[in-house]
Amino acid sequence: MENMKDSTLEMYSSGQAVVQIQKTEDWDFETADTRHNTHGMHTYPARMVPQIAEKLIKKYSQTDELVYDPMCGSGTVLVEAVLSERQAIGTDLNPLAILLSKVKTTPIETNYLKKQVFEFLEKLNSQFNKFDTSNKRKPSPPDFGNIEFWFKPQIISDLAIIREQIFKVEDKEIRNFLLVPFSLTVRKASNTRSGEFKLYRYSPTLLEKHNPNTMKIFKEALKKSMSCLLEFNQSTNLQSHCRVYKADARYTKNIIKDNSIDLIVTSPPYGDSRTTVAYGQFSRLSLQWLGLDCDEIGSYEEITKLDKASLGGSLRKNYDYSLKSKSLDKVLKSIASKDIQRAEEVAWFFVDLNDVYKQMHRVLRKDGVAGIVIGNRTVKETSIPSSTITSELCEEIGFETIENNGRNIPYKTIPLINSPTNEAGIVGRTMDKESIIVVRK
Numbered sequence: 001m002e003n004m005k006d007s008t009l010e011m012y013s014s015g016q017a018v019v020q021i022q023k024t025e026d027w028d029f030e031t032a033d034t035r036h037n038t039h040g041m042h043t044y045p046a047r048m049v050p051q052i053a054e055k056l057i058k059k060y061s062q063t064d065e066l067v068y069d070p071m072c073g074s075g076t077v078l079v080e081a082v083l084s085e086r087q088a089i090g091t092d093l094n095p096l097a098i099l100l101s102k103v104k105t106t107p108i109e110t111n112y113l114k115k116q117v118f119e120f121l122e123k124l125n126s127q128f129n130k131f132d133t134s135n136k137r138k139p140s141p142p143d144f145g146n147i148e149f150w151f152k153p154q155i156i157s158d159l160a161i162i163r164e165q166i167f168k169v170e171d172k173e174i175r176n177f178l179l180v181p182f183s184l185t186v187r188k189a190s191n192t193r194s195g196e197f198k199l200y201r202y203s204p205t206l207l208e209k210h211n212p213n214t215m216k217i218f219k220e221a222l223k224k225s226m227s228c229l230l231e232f233n234q235s236t237n238l239q240s241h242c243r244v245y246k247a248d249a250r251y252t253k254n255i256i257k258d259n260s261i262d263l264i265v266t267s268p269p270y271g272d273s274r275t276t277v278a279y280g281q282f283s284r285l286s287l288q289w290l291g292l293d294c295d296e297i298g299s300y301e302e303i304t305k306l307d308k309a310s311l312g313g314s315l316r317k318n319y320d321y322s323l324k325s326k327s328l329d330k331v332l333k334s335i336a337s338k339d340i341q342r343a344e345e346v347a348w349f350f351v352d353l354n355d356v357y358k359q360m361h362r363v364l365r366k367d368g369v370a371g372i373v374i375g376n377r378t379v380k381e382t383s384i385p386s387s388t389i390t391s392e393l394c395e396e397i398g399f400e401t402i403e404n405n406g407r408n409i410p411y412k413t414i415p416l417i418n419s420p421t422n423e424a425g426i427v428g429r430t431m432d433k434e435s436i437i438v439v440r441k
């Protein structure tokens with residue numbers, strides 16, 4: 001293991017070897033710009049720090065090799081793989097993640113992009129003017145149940161005009177590109193409190209003052225997306241390609257061949273979506289607006305069930321399972337002594353995560369490496385050493401742990417404050433450290 005310094009955070013025994021968790025400055029990237037290039041196009045909960053992905057990719061793979069992120073989220077690893085001239089492949093359950101990953105890794109010829117966006121904006125402006133001055137029938141919004149709870153009538157009408165105009169664009173790559181600033185606009189113009197990943201409606205007083213200018217928000221977001229993609233166009237050599245699939249990372253047999261991947265870099269969720277980061281809830285309004293007209297999105301039913309489909313999302317009784325991790329056993333006993341249901345939830349999350357690790361082992365080539373960025377969390381005042389558990393589970397599957405680095409999470413990148421006890425109004429810090437575990441097949 002490299003970088004053995006005095007700054008060891010924690011030691012634990014893993015099989016025969018004593019593994020030291022390192023705390024080095026190198027992995028914190030505290031002052032790094034994490035929104036450069038296409039990383040700055042759209043928010044997404046718990047994004048990986050791009051510099052971590054870049055460091056792992058450059059250290060553990062060669063030009064043109066195949067890098068895979070099984071839970072690619074907004075595509076940070078995929079973007080960094082393409083920028084480092086690797087081939088990339090990603091999977092995720094969340095259709096918004098798929099859309100973002102595709103758009104962020106797909107260069108569009110600069111002059112063509114500018115021309116298409118210019119023409120689109122001209123048509124959009126003329127549509128807005130037309131509906132302003134006539135009583136012509138306005139485009140219909142998507143038909144989802146509580147639309148009026150989350151959007152004011154004027155916003156619904158404005159969003160419907162933008163949406164209709166986007167769906168008239170014939171070129172799919174341009175259409176997908178336009179959907180990204182549209183998704184941001186949906187979020188910003190909605191009645192959802194800003195700065196939250198879960199959906200919380202503004203209080204009545206704040207709601208009264210909330211009168212956003214939809215078109216202005218959309219144009220600003222589009223301008224930002226343009227500058228991001230133009231930067232990406234300039235920094236990619238067009239030899240690197242990225243494929244992204246909507247898939248459950250536990251079941252990838254039909255998508256990814258055995259022994260076909262050179263490097264995996266991924267950051268799993270911290271726990272089940274209900275009690276940690278609700279990716280489905282974060283994406284719901286965008287997905288409902290992007291809706292059924294968009295190939296990437298899927299059915300409304302799928303959208304509302306996203307969090308249940310995520311790791312640890314399906315609650316099962318009696319955690320009689322065969323995972324071999326001493327650290328997990330200890331943690332489960334401690335949580336179960338206070339709350340048996342919470343212990344079961346944690347157990348099933350790790351059962352699901354272990355299935356992903358098994359798939360990662362299957363698809364990696366011999367000697368292939370996986371870099372896993374994972375946070376420790378606290379449930380019922382019990383600290384869960386997810387990194388140690390990951391290392392133990394991976395070794396049981398057949399991996400060898402070759403690095404274990406600790407890093408502090410700069411305050412802004414994840415929602416640190418939520419309710420670990422899951423009771424309304426009770427807040428606490430659930431996580432402020434994470435680890436970068438590197439295992440080899």
Ligand SMILES: C[S@@+](CC[C@H](N)C(=O)[O-])C[C@H]1O[C@@H](n2cnc3c(N)ncnc32)[C@H](O)[C@@H]1O
Pocket residue numbers: 044045046047048049070071072073074075076077091092093094097247248249250266267268269270279309310311
């Ligand atoms: C921590 S986020 C990944 C963030 C990503 N590295 C980024 O920078 O945007 C975890 C991701 O795991 C995905 N996920 C959860 N369960 C999954 C499953 N069973 N299969 C595939 N993806 C899953 C979530 O949708 C979420 O996008």
